Amino acid sequence: MKRSLRVAVREYLENIKTKGFWIGILIFPLLIWGMSELPILLEEKGIPTRHFILIDPAEDLGEIVERRVSRINRRRELTKLFEHVMKHGKQDRSSAIDLEQAQEQLESLLEEAGSSLDELGNPFSAASSLAKVADLLPDQFLENESAFKAMKSMVLSQLPAEAPPFQVPSKKFQRVWPPEGLLDGASETKDIEKRLKPYLAGKKLITSGGEEKELFALVIIPEDLPQTRKGLRFWSSNLANTDLKEAIEDSITKEVRSREFIKRNIDIQIIAEVTSIRLRSENFDPRKSEGEEKVGIKDQIRQWAPVGFVYLLWIAIFSVAQMLLNNTIEEKSSRVMEVLLSSVTAFELMMGKILGIAAVGVTLLSAWVGSLVAILALKAGPDAQWAFDLLAVVLTADLLVPFAIYFLLGYLLYASIFASLGSICNTIKDAQNFMGPVVLILMVPLVTMAFIPEEPNGTLARILSWIPLYTPFVMMNRAAASPPAFDLWGTSILLLVSVVLMMFAAARIFRVGILRTGQLPRVVELLRWLRKA
Amino acid sequence: MEIALTLDSVSKNFGDFKAVDDVSFEIPAGIICGFLGPNGAGKTTTIRMILEILRPSAGSITVLGAPSALEVRDRIGYLPEEKGLYKKMTAVGIITYFATLKGMRTSTARKKARALLEQYGLGDFADSKCEALSKGMSQKVQVLASMVHDPEFVILDEPFSGLDPVNQQVMEEVIRDMRKRGATVIFSTHVMSHAERICERILLMAKGKIIFDGSIADARRTIPRRVLISTDASIEALLGVEGVLGSRRPDGEEDSGSWEILIDDDLDPQELLRSAFDNGIALESFQHSEPTLHDVFVHLVGDDAKIAEAR
CATH class of the missing domain: 3.40.50.300 (P-loop containing nucleotide triphosphate hydrolases)
Known part of the structure; x- marks a missing residue:
């Protein structure tokens, strides 16, 4: 045992000295951080203003589109403004105090502009915080220039003096005009398109506000669109971003519909009222305790969080079992093995290696889970309730305890497989031949990972749970769904038995395998090693 | 011990x-x-x-x-x-x-x-x-x-x-x-x-x-002692000396005048030299050396070693 520990200590120290280990440790928090920051960054910096040319000979529907575009831009500006105020406002101010005072302030501002909350629709009536007001803001506020300004100055006044000034975000969409004279004499759609094609393809730039811009899209609204309802042409070399196209289609469709309603003498106001009706279900879970059955976002997170754990488990087990394989092969191919064997028995050596690498794995996982918790704790705040919820779910014993147990058992199972594999291979190349099928087998829990939470106690999940190679992953996946006790204990016992059997087999194969060079053993030989020794 | x-x-x-x-x-x-x-x-x-x-x-x-x-x-x-x-x-x-x-x-x-x-x-x-x-x-x-x-x-x-x-x-x-x-x-x-x-x-x-x-x-001692001589004359007379076990041409030198004379432990190589003088055998060289471990090795396992190498 003492010797195994010595082997383990060397194995641990040598492995944590490698660059690969530190890359592994650091890449995970970086990825998590990146995933939480990237969308924000992309939104702030990544997506430039989309410039588009609108050809509307009837000078009719174009205005509808422009109104929609301006609403989108203004909503974006206000959302950013609210976020800015939430972020920089004093913590205790943001939630409770302002609402009434803010409403009064807004009302007086609106009065000056000759409007009122009643007329525009009151976002305060259902809001519990300033953040909610932003979500509930009616379109009228955005369409009405003075209401928009009133809202803006009201929100800005909530910002403490020491806070950094608000940077107005760039517009999402911006209508531009064709270069002067370019379309002279071009009345046919074809001609217009032909002349603007070089701009759309990025070969020429369009001038707007004194600056040269790339043309994102060309929209041609035929004169008779309201009657024929076809012929709306959208040109763009960017097929992936459909925001503008959808906004245009939707705004024109709504306009054409409302004209049709009017034509058929149907009151638009009634239609608007009726279509604004939205029903939402409240979700309950019978497994939760009396009076608390209501399902919230936290429960959703709880349902899906195991997927993240399964993924961690998979990566951790694999990367460390792979380490074991490589180290064994290294000892074999560098011929260190035989010196070692004069000091430790094959079994002591194998156990030492397995232990040492397990410690590497535990270090890796603790670093990962620790950094995940740290990042969530940093993120969590009034504007990121999800981080709080996720943190609460991650830190419960329901997930962390099974995670630790399944990591250990799963690791031991795979470690014994990889150690025996390493012992019979002479080079990494030999090992790669075996790795192909092994990886294929191991893809199963990864592929099914996303489906299992939908039916955690379904047939597929249950069958996979009973295959010891998959038990750690699949049972981890089901951990949040309180699997039947029979499955929980049955699969655990089966897994434990498999681990013990595999360790015995591995010890025997390892003993013979590590001294063998030359040809890889055949399966019959392996079986003979298992029987003898 | x-x-x-x-x-x-x-x-x-x-x-x-x-x-x-x-x-x-x-x-x-x-x-x-x-x-x-x-x-x-x-x-x-x-x-x-x-x-x-x-x-x-x-x-x-x-x-x-x-x-x-x-x-x-x-x-x-x-x-x-x-x-x-x-x-x-x-x-x-x-x-x-x-x-x-x-x-x-x-x-x-x-x-x-x-x-x-x-x-x-x-x-x-x-x-x-x-x-x-x-x-x-x-x-x-x-x-x-x-x-x-x-x-x-x-x-x-x-x-x-x-x-x-x-x-x-x-x-x-x-x-x-x-x-x-x-x-x-x-x-x-x-x-x-x-x-x-x-x-x-x-x-x-x-x-x-x-x-x-x-x-x-x-x-x-596992291999006989040897005396290496070189001469164009017949070595018949030397083979009659008491304690001489036999003679052979050294490996690879079958056509030269070299001979390997095998002697037992009791024979003093000087006896052989004297007998050569007495019988008028003109020696170009006379060399007596103890067998090396190398000789012993080749003697004892020479053929086995070759077989093993070929395997």
């Missing part, structure tokens, strides 16, 4: 192949013993069984009084034929590691490792990674790793292979130093001159069996 190692009817089979076949011998404590034999003779298998890396198919082995090397492994040092180091570890790190596996405390082991590296001229490379060492240097490091714990019983499998002549001498020194300290040393080699210089005892193995066990003098 204290016995360091006893093998009693030890055999090892790999499937149908008998690698070691009913081998018995004893090695007294405190001597240097050469373990010789052609490739494939079963030396490494025997050594592995002594160290309990392999288990014998039959027979028993007693090492330092224990029925298994495992019980006394802290008192044994081993340098295998296939030598290797962890590429990423430093010289001092790896020697320390092997010493701790032999039960030494890490701090003591580290001091001892540095001292040994210094003593054998590797002081400047103590903190270099093994992958940066030359072959000779890494072999030295390995030898040091096998003796850092001052073992009573040392087994060196081909310690000279891969070393230049200067380092081969250093290696001989190392082995003699161990002996001076009171350790028993067994080493295997193909190079007979090393064995001839430093061994007190020789074991010769071929085809899984011990075919010779004794001192160097005993070994020399």
Whole structure:
């Protein structure tokens, strides 16, 4: 045992000295951080203003589109403004105090502009915080220039003096005009398109506000669109971003519909009222305790969080079992093995290696889970309730305890497989031949990972749970769904038995395998090693 | 006399192949013993069984009084034929590691490792990674790793292979130093001159069996003494001298005037020289030399070695 520990200590120290280990440790928090920051960054910096040319000979529907575009831009500006105020406002101010005072302030501002909350629709009536007001803001506020300004100055006044000034975000969409004279004499759609094609393809730039811009899209609204309802042409070399196209289609469709309603003498106001009706279900879970059955976002997170754990488990087990394989092969191919064997028995050596690498794995996982918790704790705040919820779910014993147990058992199972594999291979190349099928087998829990939470106690999940190679992953996946006790204990016992059997087999194969060079053993030989020794 | 190692009817089979076949011998404590034999003779298998890396198919082995090397492994040092180091570890790190596996405390082991590296001229490379060492240097490091714990019983499998002549001498020194300290040393080699210089005892193995066990003098006695002469005259008269066993042309010189005259232990070669004068045989050369260990080796296992090479 003492010797195994010595082997383990060397194995641990040598492995944590490698660059690969530190890359592994650091890449995970970086990825998590990146995933939480990237969308924000992309939104702030990544997506430039989309410039588009609108050809509307009837000078009719174009205005509808422009109104929609301006609403989108203004909503974006206000959302950013609210976020800015939430972020920089004093913590205790943001939630409770302002609402009434803010409403009064807004009302007086609106009065000056000759409007009122009643007329525009009151976002305060259902809001519990300033953040909610932003979500509930009616379109009228955005369409009405003075209401928009009133809202803006009201929100800005909530910002403490020491806070950094608000940077107005760039517009999402911006209508531009064709270069002067370019379309002279071009009345046919074809001609217009032909002349603007070089701009759309990025070969020429369009001038707007004194600056040269790339043309994102060309929209041609035929004169008779309201009657024929076809012929709306959208040109763009960017097929992936459909925001503008959808906004245009939707705004024109709504306009054409409302004209049709009017034509058929149907009151638009009634239609608007009726279509604004939205029903939402409240979700309950019978497994939760009396009076608390209501399902919230936290429960959703709880349902899906195991997927993240399964993924961690998979990566951790694999990367460390792979380490074991490589180290064994290294000892074999560098011929260190035989010196070692004069000091430790094959079994002591194998156990030492397995232990040492397990410690590497535990270090890796603790670093990962620790950094995940740290990042969530940093993120969590009034504007990121999800981080709080996720943190609460991650830190419960329901997930962390099974995670630790399944990591250990799963690791031991795979470690014994990889150690025996390493012992019979002479080079990494030999090992790669075996790795192909092994990886294929191991893809199963990864592929099914996303489906299992939908039916955690379904047939597929249950069958996979009973295959010891998959038990750690699949049972981890089901951990949040309180699997039947029979499955929980049955699969655990089966897994434990498999681990013990595999360790015995591995010890025997390892003993013979590590001294063998030359040809890889055949399966019959392996079986003979298992029987003898 | 204290016995360091006893093998009693030890055999090892790999499937149908008998690698070691009913081998018995004893090695007294405190001597240097050469373990010789052609490739494939079963030396490494025997050594592995002594160290309990392999288990014998039959027979028993007693090492330092224990029925298994495992019980006394802290008192044994081993340098295998296939030598290797962890590429990423430093010289001092790896020697320390092997010493701790032999039960030494890490701090003591580290001091001892540095001292040994210094003593054998590797002081400047103590903190270099093994992958940066030359072959000779890494072999030295390995030898040091096998003796850092001052073992009573040392087994060196081909310690000279891969070393230049200067380092081969250093290696001989190392082995003699161990002996001076009171350790028993067994080493295997193909190079007979090393064995001839430093061994007190020789074991010769071929085809899984011990075919010779004794001192160097005993070994020399296994082949007849020879006198090499060169002459154009007939050597008929010399063959009549009492104690002459026969004559033959040396290998590869069948058409020359060279002869190899085999004589028994009692005949003084001077008798032969006198008889040549008396009989008017004009000698171009006359040479008497004791057989070398090389001759003994070729004599005893020459054909087996060729067969083994061809296999």
